[in-house]
Amino acid sequence: AQTVTQSQPEMSVQEAETVTLSCTYDTSESDYYLFWYKQPPSRQMILVIRQEAYKQQNATENRFSVNFQKAAKSFSLKISDSQLGDAAMYFCAYRRGNNDMRFGAGTRLTVKP
Amino acid sequence: DADVTQTPRNRITKTGKRIMLECSQTKGHDRMYWYRQDPGLGLRLIYYSFDVKDINKGEISDGYSVSRQAQAKFSLSLESAIPNQTALYFCATSDSPGYGYTFGSGTRLTVV
Numbered sequence: 001a002q003t004v005t006q007s008q009p010e011m012s013v014q015e016a017e018t019v020t021l022s023c024t025y026d027t028s029e030s031d032y033y034l035f036w037y038k039q040p041p042s043r044q045m046i047l048v049i050r051q052e053a054y055k056q057q058n059a060t061e062n063r064f065s066v067n068f069q070k071a072a073k074s075f076s077l078k079i080s081d082s083q084l085g086d087a088a089m090y091f092c093a094y095r096r097g098n099n100d101m102r103f104g105a106g107t108r109l110t111v112k113p
Numbered sequence: 114d115a116d117v118t119q120t121p122r123n124r125i126t127k128t129g130k131r132i133m134l135e136c137s138q139t140k141g142h143d144r145m146y147w148y149r150q151d152p153g154l155g156l157r158l159i160y161y162s163f164d165v166k167d168i169n170k171g172e173i174s175d176g177y178s179v180s181r182q183a184q185a186k187f188s189l190s191l192e193s194a195i196p197n198q199t200a201l202y203f204c205a206t207s208d209s210p211g212y213g214y215t216f217g218s219g220t221r222l223t224v225v
Contacts, residue, residue, distance in 0.1 A: 004155075033211040033212075035213050037213075043201065043219045043221075044216070044218055044219075045203065045205075045214075045219075047213045050213060093213075095213075097210045097211060098144065098207065098211070100158050100161055101205075101213075101214060102158075103148075103155040103156040103157075105153055105154055105155040106155050
């Protein structure tokens with residue numbers, strides 16, 4: 001079974017600085033998709049970024065980028081120029097095709113002004 | 114209106130009571146999912162449905178049942194609620210392979 005591990009239960013960053021959230025996963029598949037979701041205090045689940053495993057190029061979305069290392073099964077999220085609104089719980093997730101999505105335990109990010 | 118609507122938003126119920134959480138969607142997606150979120154455990158799959166006639170158990174289905182009344186509606190029931198079912202419950206929908214889910218806003222359930 002596929003598992004997703006987020007080894008950092010909590011992280012903090014100074015406003016305007018950069019922070020990296022870690023995620024590793026376990027799979028025997030070669031074709032799959034990886035995601036980072038943000039959950040602010042409103043508890044809404046918001047898609048931050050998506051990576052297709054067959055693409056070597058790392059996905060980017062404005063201040064958010066990933067470091068996807070397929071051989072190492074690692075998928076970290078980098079947040080640049082952190083803002084107070086980035087404070088949230090972040091979940092890493094794995095999905096193969098149209099199967100269900102598997103989530104990590106989450107990392108709570110605090111942004112200090 | 115939201116694409117995926119969950120009701121109620123919050124609910125407190127007593128041990129042993131039957132409770133239903135409802136989910137409806139306007140996305141036209143065939144696949145619908147129920148997850149529960151617990152601190153330190155992330156989101157875990159309870160049940161999922163690929164269409165009205167196709168219901169499947171997830172990793173933690175014990176103590177839960179579901180009903181897919183129509184393509185747009187997928188309800189989760191707790192037949193006899195117990196305190197360790199206290200959690201945040203999410204409904205989600207999906208269409209295209211490899212893309213993310215559309216989530217509802219969650220139901221926070223407390224069983225006392």
